[in-house]
Amino acid sequence: MGAAISTVCYNLKLRHPTIDMPIIDYDLAVLIQPMLMLGISIGVAFNVIFADWMITVLLIILFIATSTRAFFSGVEAWKNETTVKKEAANQLEANGNGTEEADNELHHGSHSNDTENVARGLAIPEVGVLENVRWKELGLLVFVWMAFVAVQIIKNYTATCSAIYWVVSLLQIPVSLGVSGFESICLYKGWRKIASKGDGGSNLKVHKLIIYCLLGVLAGIVGGLLGIGGGAIMGPLFLELGVPPQVASATSTFAMIFSSSMSVVEYYLLKRFPVPYALLLVVIAIVAAYVGQQVVMKEIIKMGRASMIIFILAFIIFVSAIVLGGVGISNMIKKIERHEYMGIENFCKY
Template sequence: MATRGLVFYLLSSFSVAILSVFFVTQYQNGYDSPLQSRLSLSLNSNLSSHLSSTDKTWPELKFSWRLVLATVIGFLGSACGTVGGVGGGGIFVPMLTLIVGFDTKSAAALSKCMIMGASASSVWYNLRVPHPTKEVPIIDYDLALLFQPMLMLGITLGVALSVVFPYWLITVLIIILFLGTSSRSCFKGFEMWKEETIMKKEFARQQATVVDSRGERAVLIDTQYEPLLPREEKSILQILKFNLRWKRVVVLVVVWVLFLVLQVLKNDVNACSAWYWVFFCLQFPIALGVFGYESVKLCKEHKKRMSTGNTESICEASIAWTPIHIAFCALCGILGGTVGGLLGSGGGFILGPLLLEIGVIPQVASATATFVMTFSASLSVVEFYLLKRFPIPYALYLTSVSVLAGFWGQCLVRKVVTILKRASIIVFILSGVIFASAITMGVIGIETSIQMIQNQEFMGFLDFCSSQ
């Protein structure tokens, strides 16, 4: 019920925000008709200067208080972002623009580098630990194959929409989305905290009872909270081999390579030309093909299990894999990628809360989300590198910081979860990162939008082809 309410909130808010653009445009047109020609000339000049290569602002990499502060914020943001499975792009972009002094596009490119580094180190850490409750990999490859192609397709759409949407509308959509998902994740964390408290009290009561057997309930608690530390019967190398599923990893890599090739080819042709749209549209059959194959597989396995009376989940998610639920997952995957394309993040702001919403335990949700984000973020990094959109020294430094932060953040938080026996801590970290991103991106976006209004800049939708 809460999930339906969140979806209704997002869809209705997004619809109102997008429709409001037409009223703003009509108000501008009716307020001063001669203004339109001046706005058009101003828009074209601003746009050409914004997209030109001379618009890059790249500070020199040298020791200063700005670099120290950026390092601290980047370390903490990467550590918390990867633990929650959201990446942290909503924190990195404001930090790089306000503190270090990069332009917005370069900040978004460097943000992708940081997300890629933190996600990759988190994946390496997670591959070396077992699943907390089952003899299955800590990364749910079924969910990765389901969401990764739709997330990458959504990123492509988000980049295209970022050219068309006015800046103030992107700010409004980000605030709506982040506040909604952070609130829902926070409520989810409180629900888990209450359940964990009840289970811990029950476990303590049964421990105090002098009996020969602890009972089925106590055994369940004991197995559920035996978290993410290598079991004695398996070495780290054995756990690593068990967690890797090479066939599925190869499929994900192939999808990544195909998307990369199409993006490179698309950037080498004229915008809105015939070949441009051919390369753009070829992304859809690739994403939908992999998504459709995984969807059919999940549906068939679900029906087969239900027909035999086996209610065990096919993968980590506890939902019934029906066409409606699969369509919902597809919508959320595209939405997460679209937000990532608009914002310059890895799409984890949707994927992380979504995995929790469909019944994935926090440890697996974090491992799976960071695994998927590694592909989406690395795709953007390669593309930005080919476009020479970020300085190499800064990219190497910030990526190194994020690699260390991602690994040690996972290590520290998982040990805290082990000691306190509360996996809800991961959910609270996820909610906190999303809320902090909403505040930072919202404040910067509102300030910039006010300046645009004062400068009487055009506030409506832009033309896609002429804005390329």
């Protein structure tokens, strides 16, 4: 969560490099985030029920599959960028402008294709935070977050599995469906559009909107189950949906603030949240995120390849699979040696 907060604070003042919009796609966030939050609540419940070894196996499989898919997406993006670079250089050389001017055109030229623009140059304009934030959409997201947090707090003061407990829990469904449904209608009617996708983000078909929402729920379930906030899943998912890498990274991180903080609240209420250890990790994550934004992004801009964002994402997810998987397997071995129970838990005892 610390990394998400630090990164979002940095991204709030950034504009899209080729379209007149913030780097964060707020309409995409409003569509996905309520369903992501609903999935988080379901996933946390599954985390209580499932044995640790089951969660470890799921985490390893998911992270390896996600990182592999992201890597191949990065390779494809790299090839496209290379083709664009060669075409631009050849065209300018044919006009007698020379290689140096080709590089200059590559970084400052303008094309209609947004993906090509991102590949050419990653210099992102900055504006004031207040004028860059879309307050109505942000207000909707905060409303959903507050409603879900209120539900979790009320549940904490009711008997688990009682009638009131289930009634309160089900209140999350109309909240998430209401906000995502409203956004879906706006996108379907053309009143709003997922601007980061260009022409492909307007007048979306019903089946696509349903798929987007279901994928949001699925990402939330996995994020809540594995305790990863959903960001590692939403980033590759947005890339698969055709969102440019910079926008995919910024929007998934923005949504992760709400989902990860929601997970923190739920695990804290379940007494599964070591506060001192978590605070240490928050500080480390904030520092790491700052370094990533200030150092790594400058290198990416210098190279002129947005695909590097995808490769970095794939690498982080793969390393997470190795590290978290190794820790999980180590804990499994210790439990086996101690002959501890490793089956399905009773949810109602919590």
